[in-house]
Amino acid sequence: xxxxxxxxxxxxxxxxxxxxxxxxxxxxxxxxxxxxxxxxxxxxxxxxxxxxxxxxxxxxxxxxxxxxxxxxxxxxxxxxxxxxxxxxxxxxxxxxxxxxxxxxxxxxxxxxxxxxxxxxxxxxxxxxxxxxxxxxxxxxxxxxxxxxxxxxxxxxxxxxxxxxxxxxxxxxxxxxxxxxxxxxxxxxxxxxxxxxxxxxxxxxxxxxxxxxxxxxxxxxxxxxx
Amino acid sequence: xxxxxxxxxxxxxxxxxxxxxxxxxxxxxxxxxxxxxxxxxxxxxxxxxxxxxxxxxxxxxxxxxxxxxxxxxxxxxxxxxxxxxxxxxxxxxxxxxxxxxxxxxxxxxxxxxxxxxxxxxxxxxxxxxxxxxxxxxxxxxxxxxxxxxxxxxxxxxxxxxxxxxxxxxxxxxxxxxxxxxxxxxxxxxxxxxxxxxxxxxxxxxxxxxxxxxxxxxxxxxxxxx
Amino acid sequence: xxxxxxxxxxxxxxxxxxxxxxxxxxxxxxxxxxxxxxxxxxxxxxxxxxxxxxxxxxxxxxxxxxxxxxxxxxxxxxxxxxxxxxxxxxxxxxxxxxxxxxxxxxxxxxxxxxxxxxxxxxxxxxxxxxxxxxxxxxxxxxxxxxxxxxxxxxxxxxxxxxxxxxxxxxxxxxxxxxxxxxxxxxxxxxxxxxxxxxxxxxxxxxxxxxxxxxxxxxxxxxxxx
Amino acid sequence: xxxxxxxxxxxxxxxxxxxxxxxxxxxxxxxxxxxxxxxxxxxxxxxxxxxxxxxxxxxxxxxxxxxxxxxxxxxxxxxxxxxxxxxxxxxxxxxxxxxxxxxxxxxxxxxxxxxxxxxxxxxxxxxxxxxxxxxxxxxxxxxxxxxxxxxxxxxxxxxxxxxxxxxxxxxxxxxxxxxxxxxxxxxxxxxxxxxxxxxxxxxxxxxxxxxxxxxxxxxxxxxxx
DNA sequence: ACCGTCGGGACTTCCCGTTTAT
DNA sequence: ATAAACGGGAAGTCCCGACGGT
Numbered sequence: 001x002x003x004x005x006x007x008x009x010x011x012x013x014x015x016x017x018x019x020x021x022x023x024x025x026x027x028x029x030x031x032x033x034x035x036x037x038x039x040x041x042x043x044x045x046x047x048x049x050x051x052x053x054x055x056x057x058x059x060x061x062x063x064x065x066x067x068x069x070x071x072x073x074x075x076x077x078x079x080x081x082x083x084x085x086x087x088x089x090x091x092x093x094x095x096x097x098x099x100x101x102x103x104x105x106x107x108x109x110x111x112x113x114x115x116x117x118x119x120x121x122x123x124x125x126x127x128x129x130x131x132x133x134x135x136x137x138x139x140x141x142x143x144x145x146x147x148x149x150x151x152x153x154x155x156x157x158x159x160x161x162x163x164x165x166x167x168x169x170x171x172x173x174x175x176x177x178x179x180x181x182x183x184x185x186x187x188x189x190x191x192x193x194x195x196x197x198x199x200x201x202x203x204x205x206x207x208x209x210x211x212x213x214x215x216x217x218x219x220x221x222x223x224x225x
Numbered sequence: 226x227x228x229x230x231x232x233x234x235x236x237x238x239x240x241x242x243x244x245x246x247x248x249x250x251x252x253x254x255x256x257x258x259x260x261x262x263x264x265x266x267x268x269x270x271x272x273x274x275x276x277x278x279x280x281x282x283x284x285x286x287x288x289x290x291x292x293x294x295x296x297x298x299x300x301x302x303x304x305x306x307x308x309x310x311x312x313x314x315x316x317x318x319x320x321x322x323x324x325x326x327x328x329x330x331x332x333x334x335x336x337x338x339x340x341x342x343x344x345x346x347x348x349x350x351x352x353x354x355x356x357x358x359x360x361x362x363x364x365x366x367x368x369x370x371x372x373x374x375x376x377x378x379x380x381x382x383x384x385x386x387x388x389x390x391x392x393x394x395x396x397x398x399x400x401x402x403x404x405x406x407x408x409x410x411x412x413x414x415x416x417x418x419x420x421x422x423x424x425x426x427x428x429x430x431x432x433x434x435x436x437x438x439x440x441x442x443x444x445x446x447x448x449x450x
Numbered sequence: 451x452x453x454x455x456x457x458x459x460x461x462x463x464x465x466x467x468x469x470x471x472x473x474x475x476x477x478x479x480x481x482x483x484x485x486x487x488x489x490x491x492x493x494x495x496x497x498x499x500x501x502x503x504x505x506x507x508x509x510x511x512x513x514x515x516x517x518x519x520x521x522x523x524x525x526x527x528x529x530x531x532x533x534x535x536x537x538x539x540x541x542x543x544x545x546x547x548x549x550x551x552x553x554x555x556x557x558x559x560x561x562x563x564x565x566x567x568x569x570x571x572x573x574x575x576x577x578x579x580x581x582x583x584x585x586x587x588x589x590x591x592x593x594x595x596x597x598x599x600x601x602x603x604x605x606x607x608x609x610x611x612x613x614x615x616x617x618x619x620x621x622x623x624x625x626x627x628x629x630x631x632x633x634x635x636x637x638x639x640x641x642x643x644x645x646x647x648x649x650x651x652x653x654x655x656x657x658x659x660x661x662x663x664x665x666x667x668x669x670x671x672x673x674x675x
Numbered sequence: 676x677x678x679x680x681x682x683x684x685x686x687x688x689x690x691x692x693x694x695x696x697x698x699x700x701x702x703x704x705x706x707x708x709x710x711x712x713x714x715x716x717x718x719x720x721x722x723x724x725x726x727x728x729x730x731x732x733x734x735x736x737x738x739x740x741x742x743x744x745x746x747x748x749x750x751x752x753x754x755x756x757x758x759x760x761x762x763x764x765x766x767x768x769x770x771x772x773x774x775x776x777x778x779x780x781x782x783x784x785x786x787x788x789x790x791x792x793x794x795x796x797x798x799x800x801x802x803x804x805x806x807x808x809x810x811x812x813x814x815x816x817x818x819x820x821x822x823x824x825x826x827x828x829x830x831x832x833x834x835x836x837x838x839x840x841x842x843x844x845x846x847x848x849x850x851x852x853x854x855x856x857x858x859x860x861x862x863x864x865x866x867x868x869x870x871x872x873x874x875x876x877x878x879x880x881x882x883x884x885x886x887x888x889x890x891x892x893x894x895x896x897x898x899x900x
Numbered sequence: 901a902c903c904g905t906c907g908g909g910a911c912t913t914c915c916c917g918t919t920t921a922t
Numbered sequence: 923a924t925a926a927a928c929g930g931g932a933a934g935t936c937c938c939g940a941c942g943g944t
Contacts, residue, residue, distance in 0.1 A: 035901075035902070038902085038903095054365065054366060056281040056367075059935085059936065059937085060936080060937065060938085061936085061937095069903075069904090070903075070904050070905075071904090071905095071937090071938085072903060072904050072905070072906090072939095073902080073903050073904070074903095075903095075937095075938070075939080076901090076902060076903060076904095077902095080937070080938070081936095081937065081938090138423075139364065139365075139419065140279070140364075140365045141279060141423070142279075142281075150423075150424070151423060152420050152423065152424065153424070176440075177436075180433075180436045181440070183420070183433060184413070184417070184433070184436065184437045184440055186420070187413070187416040187417040187419070187420035187421075187433075187437075188409070188412070188413035188416050188417070188437075189416070190416045190419070190420065191412040191413050191414070191415045191416015191417065191419065192409065192412040192413070192416065194364065194412070194415070194416065194419075195377055195408070195411070195412035195415065196412075198366070198375075198376060198377065199375070199377065199378070208405075208408060208409070208412075211402075211405045211409065212409045212412075212413070215401075215406070215409060215441070215444045215445070216440070216441075216444070218444045219440045219441070219443045219444045220440070259921095259922095259925090259926075260925070260926060260927095263926080263927085284911080284912060284913085285912075285913065285914085286911095286912075286913095294927070294928085295927070295928050295929060295930095296913090296914085296928090296929080296930095297915090297916090297918095297927065297928050297929060297930085298926075298927045298928065298929095299927095300913095300914070300915075301925090301926065301927065301928095302926090304914095305913075305914070306912090306913070306914090504815070504816060506731040509915085509916065509917085510916075510917065510918090511916080511917095519923085519924095520923070520924055520925075521917085521918090521924090522919095522923055522924055522925075523923055523924080525917095525918075525919085525923095526923065530917070530918075531916090531917065531918095589814065589815070589869065589873075590729070590814075590815045591729060591873070592729075592731075600873075600874070601873060602870055602873065602874065603874070626890075627886075630883075630886045631890070633867075633870070633883060634863070634867065634883070634886065634887045634890055636870070637863070637866040637867040637869070637870035637871075637883075637887075638859070638862070638863035638866050638867070638887075639866070640866045640869070640870065641862040641863050641864070641865045641866015641867065641869065641870075642859070642862040642863070642866065644814065644862070644865070644866065644869075645827055645858070645861070645862035645865065645866075646862075648813075648816070648825075648826060648827070649825070649827065649828070658855075658858060658859070658862075661852075661855045661859065662859045662862075662863070665851075665856070665859060665891070665894045665895070666890070666891075666894070668894045669890045669891070669893045669894045670890070709905095709906080710905070710906060710907095713906080713907085734931085734932065734933080735932080735933065735934085736931095736932080736933095744907075744908085745907070745908050745909060745910095746908090746909080746933090746934085747907060747908050747909060747910090747935095747936090748906075748907045748908070749907095750933095750934070750935080751905090751906065751907065751908095752906095755933075755934070756932095756933070756934090
């Protein structure tokens with residue numbers, strides 16, 4: 001068994017978008033280094049707090065205290081509270097995108113890719129603070145509509161195209177619409193994750209998802225004949 | 226077929242059930258008609274606001290303004306902001322309980338009861354502010370742990386026993402555990418509802434749930450032979 | 451004819467100023483009676499609360515609850531919160547005036563009258579809620595300058611004239627100014643009462659006042675020779 | 676003769692003694708000069724207002740306005756309204772302690788020390804806002820029992836031991852108990868100060884206290900023979 | 901460049917004294 | 923005399939800049 005298809009990458013968070021614009025700046029390099037680190041710490045601390053208190057119950061002072069800095073320091077790195085949250089969500093997306101790419105690069109058949117994707121996601125929800133926080137922030141709509149990508153849609157579309165591919169290969173049960181199935185898969189997944197969180201802090205998420213995925217896929221894939 | 230199995234009751238909210246005793250003079254029950262009405266209006270207004278701005282972005286002043294009253298008036302009927310929210314959630318529960326009872330009194334076979342229950346719930350999510358608000362309040366954990374019933378568990382246990390009954394009648398597919406199935410059903414339902422809300426304000430919830438329920442039940446019930 | 455009972459020692463509080471306007475109203479008489487009683491109850495309850503929580507920490511609702519009535523009922527008898535307090539203070543004054551009159555009617559020598567007056571006052575502070583409350587209200591200046599008599603001055607002037615009389619009779623020590631002595635006597639008395647209250651809820655007020663009065667009078671009265 | 680025995684010290688208030696550690700970053704003590712100054716200004720303004728309106732009639736906004744700042748600034752330096760008041764009272768105590776120490780270091784005979792102490796206190800009551808405010812706050816019991824020292828007791832005990840010393844030297848009149856005398860002295864003093872305040876804003880406090888102290892001490896000290 | 905201190909508003913919850921309809 | 927509603931503040935919290943050191 002395995003919903004642990006080792007799609008793991010060491011993923012430094014906090015390396016700012018600047019990493020694209022990263023020019024050669026020999027002099028200030030080491031300081032930049034430290035700053036990036038600090039920034040990452042803030043993000044991590046914020047993620048932890050957001051994950052278990054939610055956005056409104058987490059104050060900047062709170063975050064600052066958690067990293068052992070002052071509010072001023074935090075405000076040096078982030079424009080405002082929402083910016084922190086947004087950054088976490090963005091980080092979440094990039095992580096997922098990475099995972100999606102990795103999975104697709106593994107050359108698995110499409111249905112297996114979907115399975116691997118979701119299983120992996122379940123694992124992340126179990127351990128990764130950024131993921132937990134990001135999901136909660138999304139779910140609670142704490143952030144005013146900034147330029148954040150709409151939640152869920154990327155998951156849905158990715159899975160949808162994978163399922164479409166599978167459908168083309170005749171692997172889907174008669175009458176299953178790929179988009180619909182993807183929608184269901186994704187929303188069930190998030191629903192499950194959320195209920196597990198509320199009810200027992202996700203202690204049984206792996207087991208529950210195992211059961212749920214079996215059940216869902218059973219209806220989706222064509223019977224072996 | 227329609228998932229509108231006419232489980233409908235006129236449901237007066239705001240009839241100051243329990244919380245009346247909490248207030249000053251519990252004496253003389255049927256007397257102040259207007260008060261009950263006002264109270265209900267407040268609840269309704271709050272529900273609407275909670276449903277689409279969320280708890281933290283809704284201020285008491287906001288609610289008061291919505292009903293065309295002053296904050297003082299609101300505070301006459303409710304102890305504090307959280308009390309309003311709690312009352313909405315409580316109201317939600319009683320409504321659901323009513324629906325559950327009705328469904329079970331209809332004498333349908335257990336599986337049909339489950340289906341009817343969820344279909345009906347989907348309908349309510351589409352139109353009823355109390356339901357929308359209550360679900361959101363629940364999902365966003367805005368209320369500090371008062372003596373509110375844990376969310377979801379009642380749904381799960383109800384459906385679980387119904388499925389167990391069905392299982393006893395051999396109507397469930399081999400290897401399906403009633404409790405697990407109930408858990409999945411409920412969390413998928415809530416997940417779907419939530420995703421639909423976020424993505425397009427639940428415009429397509431009926432359709433989506435129709436598809437999802439077909440898919441889920443297909444895996445749960447025993448194949449017709 | 452006169453039921454203007456000269457002997458007003460037994461001191462009904464709350465008999466409203468209306469007692470002057472008291473016409474023959476045979477029918478409503480008993481109700482008037484009850485009203486006066488209610489009023490007195492309110493006053494008593496308020497006094498108790500004022501005495502040990504102070505004016506600002508005592509709410510109208512609090513008072514109403516204490517007498518088992520509603521706020522509205524209280525507002526029937528009193529114009530506003532301050533009116534209640536003012537009435538208590540006024541009541542305090544009339545009581546004291548009564549005591550002063552009584553003492554002077556007893557035909558004691560002036561110095562003994564002073565002594566009796568203060569000793570009696572000390573006793574009242576020990577047991578009478580109106581006195582305790584009135585003094586506290588006075589001391590804490592909770593009441594905006596309504597038409598209340600200035601505190602202390604009546605005491606001071608009364609004692610001052612008594613001492614002047616004693617001075618005329620050569621009973622005062624050389625160089626003692628009656629007004630100054632009165633001032634000192636009164637303020638010492640109130641200071642003592644207050645300190646006793648703060649320190650141990652006046653448990654030792656009698657003893658302390660006994661000691662203090664000996665000490666004070668020793669300096670005031672002429673040495674026996 | 677002067678009851679202004681020059682026990683005067685320049686007394687900086689607001690040097691964020693203890694309460695600094697309560698705040699966020701206790702690090703770097705002597706750094707922000709301006710902050711300490713602001714803090715002191717707030718305290719001074721608050722003292723002035725407390726002294727003549729009393730605690731409940733003084734709002735934080737009021738205080739802030741008085742110093743020409745915003746509430747936010749005030750709340751940076753103090754936890755809440757009560758904290759401000761408490762700080763004033765604490766400041767009062769330290770000032771008094773300083774005075775007591777000074778007086779005792781002057782090497783006067785004990786009775787003279789007592790006299791000097793009280794005379795000096797009378798002066799302070801006449802001019803120093805912190806003293807006025809502190810005394811009023813104490814007297815009106817505005818502060819819920821925090822860890823403030825009990826009022827009056829320190830005065831009483833100090834004077835008590837001084838009198839005991841005098842008693843040992845045979846300077847006290849026969850039958851005078853030092854503790855009792857101290858109690859009376861202190862409460863008379865506070866009573867006088869209070870009555871003077873109420874009656875004419877302490878305009879005649881010096882004169883009154885002069886008279887009172889003569890009268891009191893005359894009964895306490897042994898007759899010259 | 902990075903971080904800390906201090907201060908600024910704005911807003912919200914909640915309470916309380918008070919009338920109006922009944 | 924009661925239940926209901928009113929309106930006005932009060933306290934307190936939070937997010938956030940404008941500096942000043944290092």
